[in-house]
Amino acid sequence: MPGVFPLGTEKSGTGDTEDSTRKRRRGLAVSTLLATVAWPAAALAQQVEAALVHPFSMTTGEVIQLSLFLGITGAAMLSAILLIRERTRTAAENVELRGRVAELDSAVQRSDALLNLRDQRILVWFGDTRKPELVGTLAEAPEDRATFLAFGRWLTPRSAAQIERAIADLREQRQAFDLVIETTKGSLLEIQGRSAANNVAVKFISLAQARREHAELRLEYQQLRRDHDNLLGLLHSIPTPVWLRGPEGRLSWVNKAYADAVEAPDALAATSEGLELFGTGAREQIARDHLSSPIFAGGLSTVIGGDRRVFAVTDYAGREGSAGFAHDISDAEAARTEHQRTLRGHAETLDRLNTAVAIFDASQDLRFYNRAFQKLWELDAGFLDSNPDNTLLLDRLRSEGKLAEQPEWRRWKENLLSAYRSVEPLEDIWHLPDGQTLRVVGNPQADGGVTWVFENLTEKISLESRYNTAVRVQGVTLDNLAEGVAVFGSDGRVRLSNPAFASLWGLPEDLVQAGTHISAIRAACQSLTRFNPWSDLAAAATGFDEERRDGRGQVELNNGNILSYAVVHLPNGQLMTTFFDVTDSVNVERMLKERNEALERTDRLKNDFIQHVSYELRSPLTNIIGFAELLGQETAGPLNQRQRDYVEHIASSSSELETIVDDIIDLATVDAGMMELSVSEVPIERIVHSAAEVVTERMREHGIALEIDLRNAPATFHADENRVRQILINLLNNAANFAPDNSVVKLVCERDAAGLAFSVHDDGPGIPPDVLDGIFRRFEPRANGGRRRGAGLGLSIVKSFVGLHHGSVEFQTDKGCGTTVICRFPMAPEGIRAAAE
Template sequence: LSTVIDGDRRMFAVTDFAGADGSAGLACDTSAAETIRAEHERTVRSHADTLDQLNTAVAIFDTDEKLRFFNQAFQKLWGLDSGFLLSAPSNTLLLDRLRSEGRIAEQPEWRRWKENLLSAYRAVESQEHWWHLPDGKTIRVVANPQPKGGVTWVFENLTEKMDLESRYQTAVRVQGETLDNLAEGVVVFGPDGRLRLSNPAFVALWGLTAEALKPNVHVSAIRDLCDQHAANSPWGGFVAAVTGFDDERRDRRGQIELINGNVLSYAVIHLPNGQVMITFVDVTDTVNVERALKDRNEALEKSDQLKNEFVQHVSYELRSPLTNIIGFTELLSLPATGPLTPKQREYVEYVGSSSSVLLTIVNDILDLATVDAGIMQLDISEMNIDRTIAAAAELVADRLDEHRIKLAIDATEAPASFHGDETRIRQILYNLLSNAANYAPEASTIRLTCRRLADAVEFSVHDDGPGMPPDVLESVFRRFEPRANGGRRRGAGLGLSIVKSFVELHGGTVRIETGQDRGTTVICTFPDKPSGIPDTPAGIRDAAE
């Protein structure tokens, strides 16, 4: 009975007695007991609400092995309907239900297995079991006996944890196998400067022993061992990188030569969590090849310099006697010198023409030597195109007439003038026409075309000769490599080299369009207004090798 006494609500247990002579009533104040009971109920509900929020499945059975509580995680784990669980099934019935629905693995001796499981009701300490379910889940089962009887069952689903641990262990093994089989030496130090891992390649490259690289050995101890194998050891810097307090944690790379002659390329790489990885690669073969190539290149450059000096010196020495020979030949041809027999005149003409050809070769060699030295200066001015073409054509007129070759000039699309060195461009056109005359068939036509492009002037010379095969085309601009396929005579192999050198001095380009039995067209493109005289053109130093 609830009533209010002195402003406080009180609970009484009232007992009414009736007799022959009347009735009596007894009221006992039970307020304290009611308060404790209500507090207990609130505590139980609070615990139940807390357990419902857990991801771990929990089921509580009383002393009669009846289910008195389960949380949502328990129902979700086993997939049982609420009606069955709320009916307070026995622990035995629950296990049989899970077995019949195939939710737990079938046991060879089901009865014995179940009795062993239910022995938790008679135990005084917790029991732990591992269940591997048919659907692949791994469940850790803990049976915790209660002081007043009954058992609390905790079912922890460790499937994801076990899977992650398995993957982690697999990754560690794969990483270990990978590191062990790398040709690159790897060593990793922790933020405390102690060794975390290393691979056999590191041990082999530095000539260490596996015993020297025990786990947690300090980087300074490894430095002392490695310093013995290198004259200028970088390990002092490695120690500073591992144990220093550099906020920027800059990575760095370099090379070190060991006492045994091996060359190692190293990289210091800062990792997260204050760790430092140092890698080493044996680049001995690469460095040796590089050194050999440098030595060979220096030898070739020196040889090329000696060759150029020799050619230049010989050319200068030849020029003066040739000039004298040509002068005396012309003097002998004069009537004032005296009459010559036809045979004598023929010999004099042969001497004169051969001397002129040789002088041209000598002049070409000197021009190329000047270009190689980077001292040739172009006399850039506004030059007349028609006059330059006519001058070059006049120089080859006799050779063309000798073989009944016609020269067709097309300059209708050409500008009247453009900026260039008139002497050198005339020499370019002369060499192109001479080269074409050497390969053009008898009584054929050589076509010289000049036209304006967007910001350049293009000259092209075409002959109907046999064309150039691919192997010849690759070396056509090399010096002293004359080609005789279809030509009337073998020259010194300088004509197209001169052309390429002078065109590139103007900042222009040279290309050749040719094919077997399609003739050859050499195309030279000059900028309309050269910006300046470039350095030695690319390819000029591809002299006879």
């Protein structure tokens, strides 16, 4: 029916709006209303006609019916008019919608045609769906969906990894991409990835020849780019300086090693500042060589890090610039020089040997010979310097009659030259026509050559005969020695003995003859001494101990004689015993020991006396100092000037005496092993200035300046602060005593290899060698040009306290050059002993 939408059209009319739907529903409602009121229309018409004929004959009900009929008729007419207008408008809309649907169908068909073109394939993800839609065909790709999505099966591994990373970035980060990938068959594909709204599409396009060439160039560019980056990374990582220069000769690129060599912060700074590795002369030399050849190769030197280094430089000059690198060969040059020096040293050593040596290479050519070789065969140097081969040398020696004639010369020579094919040394004895006997050793070398050693045994044979004569002479000598000698074999029997052996022990001569067992001698000597050593000697001669130890000892005979003996193990299991009468020397030694013990007892007595007196002096000395201070304060009444001078003199003398007593007590404590150090972290500057304040007034009296140098000293070190302060005061007092008036005393503190060193220098007369030997002896005051004599304890205190810190004291002195005392301390002493030994 006209104006009614077919069902199929209604479904396909995707452009149908909600307003059109409401209007169609309203038209259906009006039609239904008209259908419900159409059935009484005839009856109402009859009533109207009757009313017109008889206008005054109508009843009230008829009037109502007539009014109702007229109202319904008017409404129906109005509805019909509206319905007609609505149908007209709806028909126009349907025509428009059909045209739009036709356009959309055409667009869909065009899209399908475009999507299904050959040589391209598209993957589309709609929204958040995991499985993509696949459209299109591609000859280079598999048709099967699963196989197509498994990129690793039909793409190269690098391309598969590349496309998977790109698709992941596209879906997760909406990052578009354009790639060129390669299949396992060598085909190239262009891949484009784009995103729109919630959809993601990846298109695979087969390339035409021109685009294929473009893609190949692009792929090649990518490969070159990667290779370029890898090459730059490699050049930056190697320790060899590398550089590139532009057409004008300026640096355009350098690697990290170049930047480090020229001390630039980075490679960019080195190029921008034009920092050159080599000097102007070296660069000019490279430029001159480039005029004749594009490649420069040579050795150049430059200074890096304060050291001169040698480089093997290779520089290539092209039309648009140059490139070069410098390989550090300083170590190789040093090794080559050392190798050449070693070779020269070996050659010089071999040249000084009396044994003839000749070295032949793998071609059997002579490469080295020493003077002994030339002298042995009496060959001219020109022939030997021509590097003759071994065969020619043997033939010449034979022709000149210097080798003995052999029954089969050829076979003998072949056997000799087999050393070049052997792995073991070859050894032979040659008897020369002139009477010499040679021991010939051919030692094969790793490079195929052979080193021939010609040892002249003529003198050795002569020595053997002379040796036999010497043995007989030595036998006579042993018989006339004052020292008793007896040699026993491994079976314990006498091999030889001299008359002095029997004389020293008072044995009969027939008892010590060759073949007598050592047990018989032990029994004979049993009654001659209280402590018989022959039991140990017999055990040493007949024992089976693997570690045979020599020994020494003494034995005192019953007649008062004292014998010193020695046990010496000889080769072949033999044992030699020697006995020497040391009665006189032992008596002298005993006398000296007794004297030494007496001196030690005297020294101990002296120390005990000093310690006792020192402690007994402290009490009255303290009283004297206290009363002197009271008198000086005039608490007991006023003093005149002379009395004040006396009191001051008493106070100063008492202070000096108290210092001496304290030093004596400290030394006694050290000697007794009871002094303990209180080790802590000591500020060096504070302790130095504290010690300087004590001696400043004394130095000022004589115009002596004190110069303190702490520039190279650390801030602190670990020691006993009071003892170190006492050491410095004694050193400064000693220097002030010997320094000339108006001179300078220098106190220096610095680090050294042993730890920390304090040195005090004065310009005094120096210390004579005879005085220097006993410089640390106590109670030996040494004036030696000093202003006053002391108790001689200052340097003894210094040595004892420094020794407690595991340090050392050193003197540097010479006549007219003054004296320097150096005290060395460890920075952090370990295992501080409680007292000095």
